[in-house]
Amino acid sequence: MARHVVAPVDDIPPGGRKLVEINGRAVVVFNLAGEFFALNNRCPHRGGSLCHGKLTGLVQSSEPGDYRYSRKGEIIRCPWHSWEFDIRTGQSWCDPGKVRTRRYEVSVEAGARLVEGPYRAESFPVSVENDYVVVEA
Amino acid sequence: MNIEVRQPLRAPKTRYGIVDCDVHPKLLLEDFRPHLSNQWWAHLQTYGLRPRHGFAKTYPMPKITPQAARRDAWPPTGGLPGSDLDFLRAQLLDLYDMDYGILNPLSPTGQGDQNPDFSAAMAHAANEIQLKRWTRREQRLKSSVVVPYENPEASVEEIRRRAGNRDFAQVFMLSRTAEAHGRRRYWPIYRAAVEAGLPVGIHVFGYAGWPLTNSGWPSFYIEEMTEHATGQQAVVASMIFEGLFEQYRDLKIVLIESGFGWLPALGWRLDKHWERMRDEVPHVKRPPSEYIREHFWVSTQPMEEADEPEHVIDAMKWIGFDRILFASDYPHWDFDDPFLALPPSLTEEQRRMIYAGNAKKLYGLA
DSSP states (O other): OOEEEEEEGGGSOTTOEEEEEETTEEEEEEEETTEEEEEESBOTTTOOBGGGSEEEEEEEOSSTTOOEEEEEEEEEEOTTTOOEEETTTOBBSSSTTTOBOOEEEEEEEEHHHHTTSSEEOOSSOOOTTSEEEEEEO | OOOOTTOOTTOOSSOOOOEEEEEOOOOOHHHHGGGSOHHHHHHHHHHOOOBSSSOTTSOSSOOSSGGGBOTTOSOTTSSOTTOOHHHHIIIIIITTTOSEEEEOOOSSSOTTBSSHHHHHHHHHHHHHHIIIIIITTOTTEEEEEEOOTTSHHHHHHHHHHHTTOTTEEEEEEESOOSSOTTSGGGHHHHHHHHHHTOOEEEESOOOOSSOSBTTBOOSOHHHHHHHHHHHHHHHHHHHHHTTHHHHOTTOOEEEESSOSTTHHHHHHHHHHHHHHHGGGSTTOOSOHHHHHHHHEEEEOOSOOOOSSHHHHHHHHHHHOGGGEEOOOOTTBTTOOOHHHHSOTTOOHHHHHIIIIIHHHHHHTOO
16 A cells, blocks of 8 residues: 555646546546545446546435435446446445445645655656645555 | 556457447438438438437437437547547457447438438438448448338338448348338338348337337336337237248348347247247247247347346357347447456357357358
8 A cells, every 4th residue: 555646636626537547557536625535447337437427416315206416526427337436435326235436545745745755656746835636555 | 647548457368359239330410411312411401300209309218428328439539429430449449359340320310210212312321321431441340231111112222232242231220110020011121131141130219109118108218228128029029920030031130239138038928828829820830939049139238237147148048149249339328348248157159159250150241
């Protein structure tokens, strides 16, 4: 397990997402109103690229005729078969018992700290003035 | 950070030379211009398409995604999914190292249009477009002969015109027709297909003017997706009980995009009724399941996903591993990834047959 600097914070605005590569694995990083989350980009159903999916909310019902829409922007739907995943947990809403996509710990770190610590930022320079998204994987 | 997003996942060590039996090229209306007479082009501009259903400006049911397409299938060059040959090569033929893809163009092709002459003109143009924009530019792709099936005479002409042209792999119909598929009004189409040595592919969809279910229009798109299987059951029963396969012993039918898990149960049921009521259809000489096994092929997509994968294998056994053809449905949202779709417990031989061998034999591909 290592900590990877994947992007300057400004690269992923609220509601945005970014596909990054960590140890050869595609990981998608989301910004939910300032909170960052990272999921394995590969849909555990049939392999679609979650980063290319649609950001949506959760539609629930307690009985026929009742519709409740919540958690707008916190659910990602696979671009292929539209399976839904909770961005916060990676859990599938189609088959929550068996299926989830792997979730990674994410933090935001100041550039000044990163230049000193045990971090890997292979593909772009880290400047002390900026904040960065760091994924643990 | 450059990432190849769609590297094949779990690419098999063996090269199967996959044949994808359901690839949808998007034909654009402007492509029809050079292949329609001035009169039909003016007709298209003035009156537009007129399918046999009451929602002429839209689909009767909503779709889950724009153009019912994978969200990553919109070409980077702009344009609609399935409209860019280079992108289709990259995202399908090259990515999965396919030997062949069978093109099955859906709307706009004029199939099922209320105006029989316009339908014929559009279908002819759709075939010219397939040749010009796809098949002649990419030898791995094979066209389907789009026929204006509600105009059987014109359909026969179109099939005869294409007979012997190796760019065409099959005759192409949709599952929802004005009358049941086995009815005699369509027999000239089947006869012409047999004479041309072409199988007849029946792809789900098309709007026939009839509601999707026995009780009218359903409320939800999810029900339309389910109806494809029951619709194809009616196709199979009609063809068998009308005596189609007694009349045309070499007729080959491919059921496209309807899955196959339902086929064994249909066979049991048809056999049971036939044993009791065969005097109603004395022209049906043998148990219906025998006609199914002799005359029908099924495509895999949308692949059955059972809790117990062995149940899928059981259904495949009943149908026959030599009758199952791999299909992806590219670029549509319910695309099946060739490397992930098939049940893992298939034997190597069965895998080869489904990926490529059966289709190459059926369609006469080297």
